[in-house]
Amino acid sequence: MKRDTFLVALGLFVVGYGTNVSTPFLVLYRDRLDLSANATQLIFVVYVVGILSTLMLAGQLSDRYGRRRLLIASLALSALGSAILIGGRDSFALLLMGRVILGVVSGLGLGVGAAWLQELMGPAQQHKAALVATLVTYGGFGAAPPLSVLYEWLGPSPLIVPFVFHIVLTLAIIPAVASVHETVDVAAEAARGPWRPAIRFGIPATARRQFLWYIGPLAILIFAFPSMAFALFPVLLSDTVDASPVVVTGLSGMSTAWGGLLSRPLINRIPTQVAMGWGAAIGTTGYVLGTIAFVTGSWPLVWPAAIVLGAASGVISIAGLTLVGQLTDPNSRGALSSTFYLLAYAGMTMPLVVSSLGPSFGTTTVLVVITCVTGLLAATAPLRHRLGTL
Template sequence: MLGGLVFAVCMAGTTLPTPLYGHYRREFDFSELTVTVVYAVYAFAVIAVLLLAGDVSDAVGRRPVILWGLGFAAASAVCFLSASGLGWLYAGRLLSGLSAGLLTGAATAYVIELAPPGGAARATLVATAANMGGLGCGPLLAGVLAEYAPWPLYLPFAVHLGFVVCAGAVVLGLAETVGERRPLSTVRPRRPDLPRGVRRVFGPAATAAFVGFALFGVFTSVSPAFLAESLHERDLALSGLVVATAFFASIAGQASVGRIGVGRSLPLGCAALLAGLALLAGALTREVLALVVASAVVGGAGQGLSFRGALSAVAAASPARKRAAVISALFVVAYTGISVPVIGVGVLTGPLGLRGAGLVFIACMAVLVTAAAGYLLRRPVPAGI
């Protein structure tokens, strides 16, 4: 459980700037496209770390890698606290991505390995819930502090920096779970490792993860602008709450996998993602806040169902010595979803407007998730996973 809290603290920092982008746009005078690029820099950094060092914690141990991740999280907070121009935002997002990249595979594997005998399923839920719960707490914390407390561009990062320091102290008191460690010099960049037993479920599972994270990427990067410009809702706490709702709904979806089963959770998650995309299309065309919230709830639940199902399936099919590397491969696909489509929305916002860009995004994601659901219905995940 303590490992999950550390994971959540780190992930909260990655979404902390979400409700503040409007302030930064006015302060530093940049466009909506720049917002999406600033946001996506984080995801590109995550992908780079996962590709270059996705299995580093398998070699040197979980604790050292997690401590390095927390160090980058602290450095990111310092960048935002020092921000006097756009360059600081890029640096802060880059460092945040390095932090998340190091922690994603290592912390997920660490939480699972710290579980008592027979507790692997619950530990998987704790790991994925810590990931999504942390992502949800970031915009909620920043929105509330920015709306109701002084220094809106500084206080959220100062508070998070304090949490990161406490998380580091917790990690120092936890046990290491990697028995046979190797020198850092033995770690080499490599392609994402997919053992033969994982490949059957990886394709459709990764596609669902891609769409779910893409939906979250759009919510996190451009929904505050949509709420402010189209719905005239400028309360930062409300903006943070709407974004957080999607992540918290994801946790509810993840918690349902134990009752539904991994095999059924993937196609059901795809169906819920499709429904969430449809609701988002309705929100964009009708400009109704209730539809935005409904999209966050339904789409978030679908992301949780599909993502925990995907993670459980690939983790169970992976050899222990390659588990972090396989998990990292899944996250490479997921974080590609949270970056490339988001920048696409930013590019299209200029000629099409935010509504038109959003509808193009929804159409593309609907095609992908429908294809994944169709594959899973033809070739279900084995019931034993």
Template sequence: MLGGAVFAVCMAGTTLPTPLYGLYQEKFGFSELVVTVVYAVYAFGVIGVLLLAGNASDTVGRRPVLLAGLAFSAASAVCFLSATGMGWLYAGRLLSGLSAGLFTGAATAYVMELAPSGGATRATLVATAANMGGLGCGPLLAGVLAQYAAWPLYLPFAVHLALVAVSAVVLARLPETVRDRRPLRTVRPQRPGLPPQVRPVFVPAAIAAFVGFALFGVFTSVSPAFLAQSLDVHNRAVSGLVVALAFFASTAGQLAVDRVGVGRSLPLGCAGLLAGLALLAGALWWDLLALVVASAVVGGAGQGLAFRGALAAVAAASPPDRRAAVISMLFVVAYAGISLPVIGVGLLVGPIGLEGAGLVFIVCMAVLVTAAAGYLLRRPARASA
């Protein structure tokens, strides 16, 4: 449980700025495009770590890697606390991405390894809840503090720094689980690969992962602006809650896979993503807060179902000696979904407005997820739990 709490603290730091982008826009005077680029820098940091050092904790141990992740998280908070210009925001987001990249694999493995004998199922639930739940707690915490406390651009990061310090103390007291540790110089970059026999399963799984992460990317980068500009919702706690709901729903969706079954979770997740996109389109068209909330819940649950199903299907189809490389490739595609479509939305905001850009994004993502669902109907992905 303590390992899961440390995991959640780090992931919360990656989404902490979400309800604060409007305040930064007022302070520094940048456009919606810049908001999306600042947000997307995070994904580039995650992808870089996954490719260059995603397997580092297997070599040097879990705790050193997780302590490095906490250090990057603390440095990110310091950048936001010190922000006097755009460079600080870019640096803060990049450092946040580096912390998430180090934690994504290492913390999941660590929580599983710390579990007592026979506790693997419970450890999986803890790791899932810590990851996605932590991502949801970030905007909720920042939104509440920014709305109801003083120093909205400083207090959230000061609180997070304190939580990181406590997490470092906790982590230092937890045991190391990697027995055969080697020096850092022996770590080699991972080379994502895609064996031919995996490609029929990987293509629909990767599309679903891309669309699900893209939906999260739009929610966490531009939904606060939409709530403020189109719905006249200026309460930052509400903005943070709407974003948090998507992550909490994703947690529920991932946990539901055990009941739904891994084989059905990917097509059902695609259906949930399509429904979430449709609800978001209705929210943009009719300017209704209720539809934004419904989109967050339905789309988030679809993302959770689809992503865990995608991971299981891809892992089951991969040869044991290439499994890590294939899963790394899936994560690279997923995090590309967080960055590239979001930047595309930012580019379109100027010429066609926020609602128009959102509708173009929805149409493109709907086409992708419909193609993946159609493929799955013809050739269902088979996966083992």
């Protein structure tokens, strides 16, 4: 891997790492701040609000002002978010603020970083670039929870030290990312006149049917799957766990993220054009396992469910990013990548959907319905793919 590619990948890893440092502590925050179930899920969901508020402009800004500036900004904000979360251990408002900022970080950094990798690696390596972007992001997601659990086990101040470590790591990587070659001709873009924000999805007219029929609906599952694994199932089953809930939540987050790394051998065996549908089918199996775990109170089932859901998410992400790289043109690559991630992160609201509808319709019923809808998306994927390519 070339130096520039390695450093951008490392930047994506650090961004992914920062978003998951606090994940194992959801139950700790709930108990420490005496939060309701919905308030606990809100800690997770405001992160999505930060993402969605940023993604549509992030791609356009990076197409205009360059990938490097946006990724550096996301890293700097990531350090700020961790600093605020240290204060959030005693303040629900600061906790939510820190999570929103980390959402903004993901909105700025992940789509832009993926687009930058695709440009650095060139048109002939779009699949490899998508693979690298997915694996390093999931690697960051997966590295944070076990380290947070380790701090909770062995170290003092578990709601402080992990965030300080992330701040130091982030500040160390910023100068390295600043040295990477910029792939956008910023001077040429500036000559086109002042930038005006606009809603621009970056979907080429020739690929609109394929994106709307096939890629878009399945992209939502990219984070709908893992969010259920590490933000819902462990919380639902926390009262049945004999071990520390931080350990269970942390290991669930780690299993989900590292399950995403299993997508590499899977994606090599599935044609890219149909892999997103296969990922949905794999994820449906994970939902079935998670639902059984909740109904029976068998919390050890959460871990295999998390691994399966993580692998499914990785398959859909790699296949989707590869297709996006093949469909887009250089002038709108950032915008289309951000649109793809916008749909993906919308799926992160799934835990809030379940916790909100559960009291009215029954949590089991809601889980079964969501599982059936996901299975339907998987079953109809081949048909929708054909309709999209007509």
